[in-house]
Amino acid sequence: MNRKKNDHCYDLDQMEKWLENYFLDPLTSYCDMTQFRIDLYETEKDWIVEAVLDDYKAANLSVKVEDMKLIITALKHPSASNERKERTIDFPFPIKNQKVCASFENGILEIFISKIEKGRGNNRFITLP
Known part of the structure; x- marks a missing residue:
């Protein structure tokens, strides 16, 4: 069954390969320990x-x-730049074209990248409620 064509902004096979590479990359584990841990999830409607x-x-x-x-x-x-931690996640498709929202509760930041809903199409900061 060929799954390359779909209604989404990404190629399913390419996304599966990206996820596999992301989780097998030793740098991911290193950053999880030295910066902060990140997990990726998929639902029917979102990447989380x-x-x-x-x-x-x-x-x-x-x-x-x-x-x-x-x-x-x-x-x-805010005044201590030496205590700054940052993680960058490179996606295999332009996420700026998708609706992105975030929430922060009990020490967990959740970022939802919609598979279905389109976003503004520009680079932007996401407001936390």
Whole structure:
């Protein structure tokens, strides 16, 4: 069964290969230990990125959509740049064209990238409620 053509903005086979490479990449495990842990999930309607940020407040987090990248930045204290931690997730398709929203609760940042709904089509910061 050929699954390459679909209604989504991405190729399913390409996405599966990207996920496999992401989870097998030793740099992913290293960044999980030295920066903060990230998990990726898929539902029927969304790609979900979860970041474990127990020691942070929502006001000290930023989420940026930039072309095919999702950039998560966390600062312990806004004035202490040496306590800055950042993770960049490179997607195999332009996420700036998709609806992206985020929430932060109990130390877990959840970012939802819609498979169905279109976004603004530009680079932007995502507001945390």
